[in-house]
Amino acid sequence: MRWSNYFGKLQDGKKDRFPGKEEFIADFEWYMHRHRESFTQEQFDRRLEYGHDVLNNYYDKYIHSFNKIVA
Numbered sequence: 001m002r003w004s005n006y007f008g009k010l011q012d013g014k015k016d017r018f019p020g021k022e023e024f025i026a027d028f029e030w031y032m033h034r035h036r037e038s039f040t041q042e043q044f045d046r047r048l049e050y051g052h053d054v055l056n057n058y059y060d061k062y063i064h065s066f067n068k069i070v071a
Helices: 003-013 022-036 042-065
Strands: none
Touching: 022 042
């Protein structure tokens, strides 16, 4: 996942808050599916599941500490 895309959404939307967790996870899923050919089916499934777990926890822990001033 590219962080610049996520932070860019804040800038594009001219909002004072980040997109929700659902959009955060959806961006990860989009990226994984775009690069699906890089994995075996088993690897893809495991990484998708692991990514969901890690990113859910990461979002919950750090969303309030992200700087909202983006350039």
